[in-house]
Amino acid sequence: RHCTDIICCVIFIVVILGYIALGVVAWVHGDPRKVIYPTDSYGQFCGQRDTLNENKTILFYFNILKCASPVVLINLQCPTTQLCVSKCPDRFATYIDVQASYRYRPDQWNYFRQFCKPGFNNPRKSIAQVLRDEDCPSMIIPSRPFLKRCFPDFSTKNGVLTVANQTTFKDGRGKTRNVTDLREAANGINNVLDARSVGMKIFEDYAISWYWILIGLFIAMMLSLLFLVLLRFTAGVLFWIFIFGVIGIIGYGIWHCYWEYDHLKGIPGSDLTVYDIGFQTDFKVYLQLRQTWLAFMIILCGVEVIIILMLIFLRNRIRIAIALLKEGSRAIGYIMSTLFYPIVTFLLIAICISYWAVTAVFLATSGEPVYKVMANQTLCKYANLTCDPETFNTTNVTKLCPGAQCTFAFYGGESLYHKYIFIFQLANAFVFLWLVNFAIALGQCTLAGAFASYYWAYRKPADIPLWPLFSSFGRAIRYHTGSLAFGALILAIVQLIRVILEYLDHKLKGTQNSFTRFLLCCLKCCFWCLEKFLKFINRNAYIMIAIYGKNFCTSAKEAFFLLMRNVVRVAVLDKVTDFLLFLGKILVAGGVGVLAFFFFTQRIPVFGQEVPMLNYYWVPLLTVIIGSYLVAHGFFSVYAMCVDTLFLCFCEDLERNDGSTAKPYFMSASLHRILGKKKLSPKKA
Numbered sequence: 001r002h003c004t005d006i007i008c009c010v011i012f013i014v015v016i017l018g019y020i021a022l023g024v025v026a027w028v029h030g031d032p033r034k035v036i037y038p039t040d041s042y043g044q045f046c047g048q049r050d051t052l053n054e055n056k057t058i059l060f061y062f063n064i065l066k067c068a069s070p071v072v073l074i075n076l077q078c079p080t081t082q083l084c085v086s087k088c089p090d091r092f093a094t095y096i097d098v099q100a101s102y103r104y105r106p107d108q109w110n111y112f113r114q115f116c117k118p119g120f121n122n123p124r125k126s127i128a129q130v131l132r133d134e135d136c137p138s139m140i141i142p143s144r145p146f147l148k149r150c151f152p153d154f155s156t157k158n159g160v161l162t163v164a165n166q167t168t169f170k171d172g173r174g175k176t177r178n179v180t181d182l183r184e185a186a187n188g189i190n191n192v193l194d195a196r197s198v199g200m201k202i203f204e205d206y207a208i209s210w211y212w213i214l215i216g217l218f219i220a221m222m223l224s225l226l227f228l229v230l231l232r233f234t235a236g237v238l239f240w241i242f243i244f245g246v247i248g249i250i251g252y253g254i255w256h257c258y259w260e261y262d263h264l265k266g267i268p269g270s271d272l273t274v275y276d277i278g279f280q281t282d283f284k285v286y287l288q289l290r291q292t293w294l295a296f297m298i299i300l301c302g303v304e305v306i307i308i309l310m311l312i313f314l315r316n317r318i319r320i321a322i323a324l325l326k327e328g329s330r331a332i333g334y335i336m337s338t339l340f341y342p343i344v345t346f347l348l349i350a351i352c353i354s355y356w357a358v359t360a361v362f363l364a365t366s367g368e369p370v371y372k373v374m375a376n377q378t379l380c381k382y383a384n385l386t387c388d389p390e391t392f393n394t395t396n397v398t399k400l401c402p403g404a405q406c407t408f409a410f411y412g413g414e415s416l417y418h419k420y421i422f423i424f425q426l427a428n429a430f431v432f433l434w435l436v437n438f439a440i441a442l443g444q445c446t447l448a449g450a451f452a453s454y455y456w457a458y459r460k461p462a463d464i465p466l467w468p469l470f471s472s473f474g475r476a477i478r479y480h481t482g483s484l485a486f487g488a489l490i491l492a493i494v495q496l497i498r499v500i501l502e503y504l505d506h507k508l509k510g511t512q513n514s515f516t517r518f519l520l521c522c523l524k525c526c527f528w529c530l531e532k533f534l535k536f537i538n539r540n541a542y543i544m545i546a547i548y549g550k551n552f553c554t555s556a557k558e559a560f561f562l563l564m565r566n567v568v569r570v571a572v573l574d575k576v577t578d579f580l581l582f583l584g585k586i587l588v589a590g591g592v593g594v595l596a597f598f599f600f601t602q603r604i605p606v607f608g609q610e611v612p613m614l615n616y617y618w619v620p621l622l623t624v625i626i627g628s629y630l631v632a633h634g635f636f637s638v639y640a641m642c643v644d645t646l647f648l649c650f651c652e653d654l655e656r657n658d659g660s661t662a663k664p665y666f667m668s669a670s671l672h673r674i675l676g677k678k679k680l681s682p683k684k685a
Contacts, residue, residue, distance in 0.1 A: 001479045004551040008489065009482030012438075019431045022424060023359045029417065030362030038084070038148050042389070046084035046148065052118065056084035059149045060115055062137040065171075081134045085115060088150035089140040094170050095130060096138075099123050115140055127173075139171055152179070201615040208612040209620040212599070213627070216620075220592045220628035224635040225339065227584045231639075232329035236322045238583065239576060243311065250304045257297035264290045317569050321576040323670050324650065328642040330668075331454045334461045337469045338450055338642070341443060342634040348439035356432035363425055366418065371406050373397060380404055433495050437488035441542055445476045445484055447638060448645045449546035455649040456547075456666055472546065480545050483552040487538040494534060498527045543645050547652070559648065566651050577643050581636045588632040593625040 003009070037045045038059030047057035062081040093112055102109040102123040109123050116136035130136050142164040143150040152163050160167060163179045171177050206213075264270040270290050277285060286292045311318070332338060371389050373382045380401035387397070392406035449472025457463035465471050476484065505520050537556050540563060544555035563570050598604050600617040614620070650667055657663040665672060 001475060001549045003479050003482065004545070004549065005480075005482030005486045007482070008486040008552075012434075012482065012485035012489075015431060015434070019355075019428075019435075022428065023355065023362075025417070026359050026362035026366060026424070029366040031365050032361050038082070040084045041082045044084070053084040056086050057148060058085050058088060058145045059083070060085045060088065060137075060143075061150065062134060064141075064150075064152065081137075083115065083117065085150070088143040088145055089115060090142050092139075092141055092164065092166065092169055094139045095136050096127055097170075099127070112136070112140065138173055139169070141169060154179075202619050205614045205616055205619040206623075209600075209614065212612070213620050213623050216592055216596050216624035217627045217631055219595070220588050220624075220631045221635070223588045223591060224584070224632045227588065227632075228329055228332060228339075228635060228639055230329075231580065231584075232326050232333070235325040235329070235580060238580060239318075239322060242579065242583075243307075247304065247307060250300050250307070254297055254300045254304065257293045257300060260287075261290050261293040261297060264288070264293070314568070314572055317572045318576065320569065320650075320671065321573040323668075324573060324643055324646050325577065325580060327646055327668055327671065328451075328639055331451050331642055331646065332639060334454060334464060335450050335468055338447055338638050339635055341447060341469065342638060345439055345443040346634075348442075349436055352432055352435045352439065356428060359428050360425060363421055363428065366421055368418075373401070373404055373406060429499065430492060430496050433492040434485075434488055437491045437495075438485055441484040441488050441538065442473075442476055444539055444641060445480060445542040445546050446473045447641045448472075448543040449475060451642045451645040452543070452547045452649055455646055455653075458664075458666060460668075475549075476546070479549060483545050483555070484542065486552040487541060487556075491531065491534050491538060494527060494531050498524065498531065501527065539641075539644065540648065543648050546645075547649065562648065562651055562655075565655075569647070569651070573643070573647055577640060581640060584636055585629055585632045589625055589629040592628040593621070596621050596624040 037047065039045055040053070040059065044051060044053055046053050046059050048054065060083045062083070064080070091111075093108065095112070098108050098112045113121060113123075113136070117134070120135045122135075125135065127138070131138055142153045144153045145151075155162055155165075157165060161180055163169065166179065168176050168178055267288075270288060272289055273291050274286065274289065277289075371387050371392075373380070373385050373387050380397075382397045382401055382404065387395075387406040389406045392398070397404050397406075446469065450468040453465050453468045453472065454460065501520060501524050505517075505524065508516055508520065537560060540559035541552055541556035544550065544559045544562075545552065548555070548558075550558070599607060600611060600614065600621055602611045650671065653666050657665050659665050659672075
């Protein structure tokens with residue numbers, strides 16, 4: 001053994017150190033409270049203790065029409081003045097109307113002024129000056145708090161969108177507008193609010209049924225282990241039962257088609273052709289034609305013949321595939337610790353996801369309040385320049401530009417760091433993909449090394465190393481970190497391109513350019529196929545790295561050509577393995593799901609008193625079913641890796657050895673018998 005792909009290993013370590021540095025920089029500049037707690041235009045958090053906003057926990061937007069979507073509001077990027085208030089407005093009102101009636105209706109002004117800047121109490125100020133100085137909103141509309149922010153109180157009446165049972169409102173600038181103009185500013189918020197109560201009920205169901213869910217997942221784990229153990233004895237039986245079942249079902253289909261074809265003989269109109277009746281939306285019309293049933297019968301006969309011929313000519317390869325499946329079950333029986341290695345991979349991926357998510361949040365909240373001079377651009381040379389609201393009144397700007405104000409513009413920054421936040425987010429996503437693929441590659445190489453040590457043990461289990469899994473993990477980390485990082489890097493680049501294509505497709509979804517949509521669709525399809533191909537190549541390359549310890553490119557090339565020399569065996573083994581493992585996942589998830597259904601619907605009398613009272617019994621039921629499937633998938637992924645490793649070892653064994661005393665086979669006796677050899681070479685004592 002020697003270190004492989006050292007350059008990539010060094011680059012990988014440098015990237016990890018840079019990723020840590022990026023996280024530190026993001027943590028220094030970012031403030032997640034901007035996501036959790038709303039911030040007003042002065043950079044103060046609403047509801048913050050020991051401040052003027054201590055009792056003002058909700059954020060109010062002067063002109064919500066400037067906000068494109070709720071996501072913009074939550075990210076504090078709405079280009080309008082934002083003010084902390086104690087409650088949201090509950091009525092329609094405009095500054096013009098309140099100004100006209102404040103003398104004989106002071107209560108209206110007192111209500112309206114609580115949504116103005118603190119200390120403002122001059123209803124005689126003109127609307128133009130108020131809007132220029134942003135002292136008050138031009139209008140207020142009935143709203144309700146969501147995520148501590150005021151959103152329009154949407155509702156539907158007879159299918160018509162309304163706000164407080166009104167379909168129109170005054171915008172405070174002399175125009176009457178429809179409430180649908182507010183839809184873009186708070187699109188989908190009403191549905192989310194309606195779902196909050198459902199979410200609380202779901203949370204309550206989880207709180208009182210979590211231990212029963214864990215019991216269900218434990219049962220799924222035991223069933224998965226039992227299925228893997230039984231595969232040693234039932235793999236062949238399950239496969240042949242399925243095959244003969246398919247042959248029998250197709251045979252019945254052929255007989256039924258012939259019966260329908262013969263039954264329609266002599267019935268008027270049944271001898272018409274499909275061409276005669278043309279296209280019909282009612283499919284039953286075609287079932288009244290003899291030609292339809294004749295076509296079905298011919299197709300089923302063709303499928304039946306193909307399956308039978310494949311079984312005849314591929315019977316030996318199918319037997320090899322079944323023998324490898326049984327051998328895989330035997331190998332796992334000797335190295336039981338491999339079944340729990342997916343927990344290590346899960347923890348590594350969970351760490352990667354957590355670090356990426358936290359870094360992304362800190363990067364997204366790295367912006368600082370940016371204030372700019374608002375004045376008549378044609379007369380003031382300082383218009384749109386950045387300013388400091390605390391020192392603005394002491395500058396000459398107010399003298400040179402009468403009426404100019406230092407107002408909040410947006411959250412962001414103009415430093416070098418803030419200009420490249422998008423690049424940092426992209427780098428964060430790319431390194432995240434690289435690390436996740438590396439964690440998966442490390443797991444595959446570790447498992448392959450453990451199972452390869454089983455296959456190449458001449459006397460099983462006597463020659464198997466004492467700790468094959470830990471030894472394999474140590475070899476992968478010590479010698480092949482660079483190779484694993486190289487394979488993960490290639491896959492991460494393709495996945496990042498796919499993410500970018502999905503983003504572009506989402507952005508261009510509304511475009512009418514058919515050629516652009518067609519080109520994007522083709523690119524997405526091509527890169528999807530490329531990703532699947534690379535995953536297949538990487539998986540087998542890691543197996544060869546675990547066996548021989550060569551670099552990534554050499555291992556990938558040798559694995560590819562080895563598989564191409566045994567392409568039929570590969571296809572047969574792949575389909576047989578996929579079928580049996582899929583059958584196992586369905587049996588585990590379905591069996592535990594049925595048991596959970598009877599339990600949570602109180603149909604098991606023995607546990608009638610133990611069943612918790614739920615709002616929705618499907619919440620723990622779906623959790624158990626999906627969780628059971630994932631548990632089974634975790635165990636069976638180890639089994640699939642075992643079979644793939646044993647298959648490559650088997651192909652190498654056939655090419656490197658001939659069964660003689662000098663070059664004995666390392667395969668099991670069952671595989672040796674299938675190949676037609678008379679006997680294994682005498683094994684050394």
